[in-house]
Amino acid sequence: MTSRAALRRLPLNAAATVTVALCLFPVYWMVATAFKPSRDIQSENPQLLPRSWTLDHFRRAIDADGFGLFWRNSVLVTLGAVALALLVALGASFAVARMRWRGRRQFMLMVFVAQMAPWESLIIPVYIISRDTGMLDRLPTLTLVYFMMTLPFTIVVLRGFIATIPAELEESAQVDGCTRLGAFRHVAFPLLAPGLMATSLFGYITAWNEFAYANFLIIKEQDHRTLPVWLSSFHNTFGTDWGATMAASTLFALPALAVFLLLQRHVTSGFAAGAVKG
Amino acid sequence: MSVVRERTTPRALTRPPRRPPGPHRRPTMSGAWPYLLVAPAVLGMLYLLVYPLARAVLISFQDFGLRQLILGDAHFTGFDNYTTLLSDPRFWTVVRRTFLFMAVNVALIMVLSTLVALMVERLGRFGRTAVLSALVLTWAMPVVAATTVFQWLFHSEFGIVNHALTGLGFSSFDGYPWLAHGPAAFTILVALVVWQSVPFAAITLYSALTTVPAELYEAARIDGASGPRIFRSVTLPIVRPIFMLVLSLEVIWTFKAFVQIWVMTRGGPGDATTILPVYAVQTALAGQRYDLGAAASMVTVLLMSGVLVAYFRQMFRQENEL
Numbered sequence: 001m002t003s004r005a006a007l008r009r010l011p012l013n014a015a016a017t018v019t020v021a022l023c024l025f026p027v028y029w030m031v032a033t034a035f036k037p038s039r040d041i042q043s044e045n046p047q048l049l050p051r052s053w054t055l056d057h058f059r060r061a062i063d064a065d066g067f068g069l070f071w072r073n074s075v076l077v078t079l080g081a082v083a084l085a086l087l088v089a090l091g092a093s094f095a096v097a098r099m100r101w102r103g104r105r106q107f108m109l110m111v112f113v114a115q116m117a118p119w120e121s122l123i124i125p126v127y128i129i130s131r132d133t134g135m136l137d138r139l140p141t142l143t144l145v146y147f148m149m150t151l152p153f154t155i156v157v158l159r160g161f162i163a164t165i166p167a168e169l170e171e172s173a174q175v176d177g178c179t180r181l182g183a184f185r186h187v188a189f190p191l192l193a194p195g196l197m198a199t200s201l202f203g204y205i206t207a208w209n210e211f212a213y214a215n216f217l218i219i220k221e222q223d224h225r226t227l228p229v230w231l232s233s234f235h236n237t238f239g240t241d242w243g244a245t246m247a248a249s250t251l252f253a254l255p256a257l258a259v260f261l262l263l264q265r266h267v268t269s270g271f272a273a274g275a276v277k278g
Numbered sequence: 279m280s281v282v283r284e285r286t287t288p289r290a291l292t293r294p295p296r297r298p299p300g301p302h303r304r305p306t307m308s309g310a311w312p313y314l315l316v317a318p319a320v321l322g323m324l325y326l327l328v329y330p331l332a333r334a335v336l337i338s339f340q341d342f343g344l345r346q347l348i349l350g351d352a353h354f355t356g357f358d359n360y361t362t363l364l365s366d367p368r369f370w371t372v373v374r375r376t377f378l379f380m381a382v383n384v385a386l387i388m389v390l391s392t393l394v395a396l397m398v399e400r401l402g403r404f405g406r407t408a409v410l411s412a413l414v415l416t417w418a419m420p421v422v423a424a425t426t427v428f429q430w431l432f433h434s435e436f437g438i439v440n441h442a443l444t445g446l447g448f449s450s451f452d453g454y455p456w457l458a459h460g461p462a463a464f465t466i467l468v469a470l471v472v473w474q475s476v477p478f479a480a481i482t483l484y485s486a487l488t489t490v491p492a493e494l495y496e497a498a499r500i501d502g503a504s505g506p507r508i509f510r511s512v513t514l515p516i517v518r519p520i521f522m523l524v525l526s527l528e529v530i531w532t533f534k535a536f537v538q539i540w541v542m543t544r545g546g547p548g549d550a551t552t553i554l555p556v557y558a559v560q561t562a563l564a565g566q567r568y569d570l571g572a573a574a575s576m577v578t579v580l581l582m583s584g585v586l587v588a589y590f591r592q593m594f595r596q597e598n599e600l
Contacts, residue, residue, distance in 0.1 A: 012401065013401075015393075019397070023415065026424065026427050026431060027416070029427065030427045033430065045441075046436065046438055087318075094315060095311070095315035099312045103313075111323075117327050120533045121578045122327075122334065123555075123559055124337070124563070124575055125330040127562075128333065129329070216559070216563060228422040231422050232422050242436070252420060252423050256419070257419070260414055260417065261414070
C-alpha cells in the first residue's frame with residue numbers, strides 16, 4: 001500500500017528534484033568554481049565536486065584594483081538611498097495611514113504608478129539632466145536615483161504596517177499629553193521596527209544590485225564606480241581568470257543571498273503578495 | 279516620562295476646530311501637516327520621475343545631438359525624429375524582436391511557474407521547504423552575478439554546458455561559441471531571464487493557490503469532477519486575478535532584461551539580441567543621437583503603458599482600497 005503510494009508520488013518527487021537542481025546549479029557552480037584550483041577549472045573533464053579547495057581566487061578578487069573602493073561606494077550609495085527612502089516614506093505613509101486629507105487617494109495613485117516607472121526608458125533624460133546640472137560621475141546622483149527606485153515600495157509597505165498598529169495606542173498617549181507626532185514616535189515607531197527592517201532590506205537589495213544607472217551615470221570618474229559595474233567588466237580586471245571572476249561574483253552575491261535567506265519566511269508567505277500589490 | 283513633558287503647547291494650537299469638526303471620531307490633525315509630510319515624497323517624484331519623463335518627451339521633439347548636449351541650443355523639429363525612427367527598417371526589426379523576446383519569455387515563465395506552483399502545493403512538508411528555499415535562493419541572486427555565472431556556464435571552451443552536451447553525444451557542441459551566434463545568444467538570454475523570473479512568479483502563484491479553500495476541492499471531488507475539471511472550474515477562477523497580475527508584471531519586466539543583455543552581449547552579435555531599451559541607449563549614448571534615442575524610449579513607454587493600464591485595473595479591482 002505505502003509502496004504503491006510512494007510509486008505514485010515518484011513523478012512528483014522527481015519533478016521537485018529537477019526543479020531544485022535547476023534552481024541551485026548555477027549558484028552552486030559559481031561557488032564551486034570560486035573554490036576550485038585553476039587547473040581543475042580549465043580541465044577537459046570538469047568535476048561536479050571539487051577535488052581540492054583553494055582560497056586563491058578570493059585572494060585575487062579582493063586584491064584586484066579598486067575592489068575595496070567599489071565595495072565602499074556600493075555600501076555608501078545603498079545605505080544613503082535606503083536611509084533617505086525610509087525617512088521620506090515614514091512621513092508619507094504616516095500621513096496616508098493616519099490622517100484624512102484632500103488628495104490622499106491621488107497621492108497613493110501616484111505612488112503606485114511611480115512603482116512601475118519605466119526606469120529602463122529614463123536613462124537618456126536622467127543622463128542629460130545630470131550632465132546639465134554637473135551631477136555626472138558623482139555618487140549622490142546614484143543615491144538619489146536609488147532612493148526614487150525604492151521609495152514607492154517603501155511607502156506602500158510601511159503604510160500597510162502602520163495601518164496594522166491600532167490607532168487607539170497613540171490616542172491614549174495623546175490623552176496622556178503627548179503631541180500627535182510624539183505619540184507616533186514613542187508608541188508606534190517601536191512597534192514598527194520589524195516593518196522598517198523588512199522594507200529597508202528590500203530597498204537595500206534593489207540598490208545593491210542596480211547596474212544600468214551606475215553604468216551610464218558614472219563614466220569618467222572610475223573611482224566612483226560601484227560593484228555591479230565593476231563585476232560586469234570582469235574581462236578588463238581578470239581577463240580569462242574564471243576562478244577569480246566567480247569568486248568576485250560570490251562576494252558580490254553573498255550579502256543579497258544572506259538577506260533573502262534571513263527574510264525567507266516573509267518572502268514565501270505574505271511578502272510575495274505584498275510585492276505584487278506593490 | 280519625558281513624553282508627558284514634551285511640548286503641550288502645539289496641541290493647543292492645532293486643536294481648536296477651525297470649522298465644525300465634522301463626523302470624524304478621531305482627531306485628524308488636518309491643516310498643513312499631512313501635506314508637509316508627503317511633500318518630500320511628492321517633490322522627489324516630481325523631480326526624479328516626472329521631470330525626466332517630460333524632458334525625454336521634449337528631447338524626442340528636438341534636434342538633439344552632441345553639439346546640443348554641449349551648447350544647449352536645441353530647437354524643435356516637430357515629429358522629425360519619430361518619422362526618421364518609424365521609417366528605419368532596423369527599428370522595426372528591433373520592435374519585432376522585442377515582441378518575440380517578450381512572448382517567448384513570458385510564455386515560458388508563466389507555464390513553468392504555474393507547473394512549479396501546482397507541484398509545490400502537492401508536495402509534502404520536506405519537499406515543499408526544499409523547493410521554496412531553492413526558489414528563494416535563485417530569486418536572491420543579483421542580476422549581474424547571475425549574468426556573469428551564465429557566461430561561465432556557457433563558456434565555449436571550459437563551460438559545463440558544452441561539456442555536458444558533448445558528453446551526451448552532441449559532438450557539435452564541442453567548443454561551441456554560444457555568444458558568437460545570434461540565435462544561440464538569444465537562447466541563453468531567454469534561459470537566464472526565465473531562470474531569474476520563475477521564482478517570483480511561482481512563489482506568488484503558489485501563495486494564491488493556498489487561498490483556495492479545501493472544502494471547494496472536496497465538494498468538487500464528491501461531485502465526481504476529474505482532476506483537470508477541478509483545475510478548470512475551481513482553481514482557475516480563484517487564482518485568475520493573481521495570475522493576470524503576475525502575467526502583466528512579467529510583460530512589463532521584460533524591458534528590465536536590458537541589464538542582462540547589456541552585460542552579456544550589448545545587443546550583439548550583430549543585432550541579434552537588441553531589444554527596444556537596448557536600441558534606445560545604443561542610439562543615444564553610442565551614436566550621440568539623443569533625440570532618436572529619446573523617441574525610441576517614448577515608443578517603448580507607449581507600448582508598455584497599454585499593459586500597465588491593464589495591470590492597474592487588475593490591481594485596483596483586487597485591492598479596491600487605496
